[in-house]
Amino acid sequence: MRISKVVWKPVLAISLSLMMLVLAACSSNGASENPAASPEAGGSSTPTSSASASASEGPKKEISVSAFDRGQVATEEGNYEDNRWTKWINENSPVKVKWIPVDRGQAQQKLSTLIASGSAPDLIWEYDRNYIAQLANQGAIQPIDEYIEKYSTTFKKYLEENPDLKSAMTINGKIYAVTSKRAIDSIAGQGIWIRQDWLDKLQLKAPTTIEELIEVAKKFKEEDPDGNGQADTVPIVFNGNAVGVMRALFFTNENQWYLEEGQMKYGRTLDRYTDSLAFQKSLFDQGLIDKEYITDSNFEHARQLWTTGKAGMYFANWRMDNENTDLKKNVPDAKLAPLEPVESKYGKNGLYQELPANILVAFNSEMKEDEIESAFKFIDWMLEDGWLPLKHGEENVHYKLVNGEIPQRLDSDKFRTEVAYAGEYAIMSQWNVKSDWMTVMAAQDPLSQEIAESKAIALDVALKNEYRRDIAFSPDLPEVSQLIATFAPIATQIEVKVVTGGKALTPEAGMEQIRKEWKRLGGENVEKLAQEWYEKNKEFLK
Incomplete structure (x- = not known):
């Protein structure tokens, strides 16, 4: 066989x-x-x-x-x-x-x-x-x-x-x-979904830049896109992929290593990471994201907002069969469209790919x-x-x-x-x-076919733009994994303060604290070890 x-x-x-x-x-x-x-x-x-x-x-x-x-x-x-x-x-x-x-x-x-x-x-x-x-x-x-x-x-x-x-x-x-x-x-990981019917109703185009995304989100918040006469819509909701979606827009990932002018640097310490925090904080401060996301550990609240028709964008993954099916059952007139990653000042990165x-x-x-x-x-x-x-x-x-x-x-x-x-x-x-199998694979009832058609497009969108990955694997050194295991919760705590703390901690000040903790825990030595590991394994990492 x-x-x-x-x-x-x-x-x-x-x-x-x-x-x-x-x-x-x-x-x-x-x-x-x-x-x-x-x-x-x-x-x-x-x-x-x-x-x-x-x-x-x-x-x-x-x-x-x-x-x-x-x-x-x-x-x-x-x-x-x-x-x-x-x-x-x-x-x-x-x-x-x-x-x-x-x-x-x-x-x-x-x-x-x-x-x-x-x-x-x-x-x-x-x-x-x-x-x-x-x-x-x-x-x-x-x-x-x-x-x-x-x-x-x-x-x-x-x-x-x-x-x-x-x-x-x-x-x-x-x-x-x-x-x-x-x-x-399975290689395609993340996805962004947007309510096309809301765009159409408000006579908006799908955003292509960070700035346009923020403007669309404001319109979704302020102009009653669901037409119920109440200020109850949430522009953007998340699932577990959301932070990765936001980081990818700025060509960074908190868990990846990057080659910066030939030198191994951890994603969570880069200047680009500061910009991703500033973007996330801007969305939070303006009420453009679900403010319960910090405590919504299983993302059930976000899912509820999406499936009941109260959210305009979903930072999630490209295959949202259950969520999109439930939305269509609750709001039959909803029209869904996958959204390409928008462009930041660094250009257009791809959505995360495995x-x-x-x-x-x-x-x-x-x-x-x-x-x-x-x-x-x-x-x-x-x-x-x-x-x-x-x-x-x-x-x-x-x-x-x-x-x-x-x-x-x-x-x-x-x-x-x-x-x-x-x-x-x-x-x-x-x-x-193959993406064109989606409609053939799906059940043949009208709703399943509609979901499958949008999913086929979403898969192509998810793979359309190359995702930045400088090396195939992160350093598999015990010193690296031990440091990151200690560093990650500390960095996360600082980042939450940056995003949700108003004027108490700016993204720049937060990044200064993050880098200080990285250095305190031995980050400089780990970067040296990572560089030696990279030089030794260059061919293996392509």
């Missing part, structure tokens, strides 16, 4: 049709460990698959794997530890998996606590390569070069066909994690060799067969194939409830997509 170029192979389709027969048998409430005994089984029996056959040779080995808890599992589905998909995985994969969910907003803190207590899962994954490097430097995870060669088949071949992934997996000259390639819909490697799956240093062997069986299975149902559901229940390759969603609400959360378990994937 070829696995590198084309995702939807006939062999894979046959394999999936066999595997998917078991899905309907899964209990949504964890009431039965035997899928065939579930009321959802519809009289079907569990199919024989390679994984099922291997189970007959003896009890399956068990491994544990981390998962992000994003709060998306509906009550009737169960929870992140126990639901139709965890049962499906254990029925079909060559091993039994115990999932250890960690809250997405506190994932690294939670994982670090589990590691310190000796109760971390066998496989630990994160998007953040710096965190994986930190774990490697702490000895919390182990190198796996020899085990890939010894125990893997599918992944080993996949890596040979995608050698560009190896640099992301390599720390201090050794491989510490496995990964798979991102599809373009590197080609997807999540990095690391191996707990406490794992024994037989456990590592079992983990590679699971990884190979997931990369070859397991990922597809976890992303798209059951064929002819949640989707059908169009043109033999494009999964078309049959019912968006059913998918949202029964499948959307399952992507957390697809720790390896060969999914790839």
Whole structure:
């Protein structure tokens, strides 16, 4: 089976049709460990698959794997530890998996606590390569070069066909994690949405500069764009990507390193960062952003404002299926448009874009060799067969194939409830997509098609402009990660004072404090180490 170029192979389709027969048998409430005994089984029996056959040779080995808890599992589905998909995985994969969910907003803190207590899962994954490097430097995870060669088949071949992934997996000259390639819909990260109907009503054009964005925001605040005769609209709301959106407009990111005239500098200490703080403060002082965003830690208030039609712009990400669908249901006349990043005095930067490697799956240093062997069986299975149902559901229940390759969603609400959360378990994937697939993939009802059309445009907009990234990876040095871990909360506290404190602390004075703290904590020495690291790894960082 070829696995590198084309995702939807006939062999894979046959394999999936066999595997998917078991899905309907899964209990949504964890009431039965035997899928065939579930009321959802519809009289079907569990199919024989390679994984099922291997189970007959003896009890399956068990491994544990981390998962992000994003709060998306509906009550009737169960929870992140126990639901139709965890049962499906254990029925079909060559091993039994115990999932250890960690809250997405506190994932690294939670994982670090589990590691310190000796109760971390066998496989630990994160998007953040710096965190994986930190774990490697702490000895919390182990190198796996020899085990890939010894125990893997599918992944080993996949890596040979995608050698560009190896640099992301390599720390201090050794491989510490496995990964798979991102599809373009995953490379695109951030997005800006604007109410086109509000622009039309107020006879405004979409903003193209920082200054124009502020003027449009003022109009959205002052001129009653929702037409209810009340001053109750909020020009701009956020989700977790918002700060990144604002920083990107000024060609900086608080967590990236940049080459400034050939010298390694941390993004949070740059002059451009001062300008991004000034912009954020200006929006806050003028009441152009939701002032509850400081305490709206899960962004529910922002989401409510958007979905009830009270917000004009959403600094978020390009795929806002649920939020935009809910907005259209509440305000049928709303028209949505993705907005290109506006130009600052530094020019036009792209919205944040991820590197080609997807999540990095690391191996707990406490794992024994037989456990590592079992983990590679699971990884190979997931990369070859397991990922597809976890992303798209059951064929002819949640989707059908169009043109033999494009999964078309049959019912968006059913998918949202029964499948959307399952992507957390697809720790390896060969999914790839094109923007013009969006309308084909979506459910064919008018609302789903409208959302899909806007999403296809949004994906192209998100990838249209190059995002500034001077080096592929940040320095994976323990001194760097330790300093940043200490520095980040201090800097955040200063930045909150700058943005929300009125005249008490100007952006310039706040940046002076930030730089003072950076220097106090050893920033100058870390910059020196980062420069040495860069000079040593130049070729590796392109």
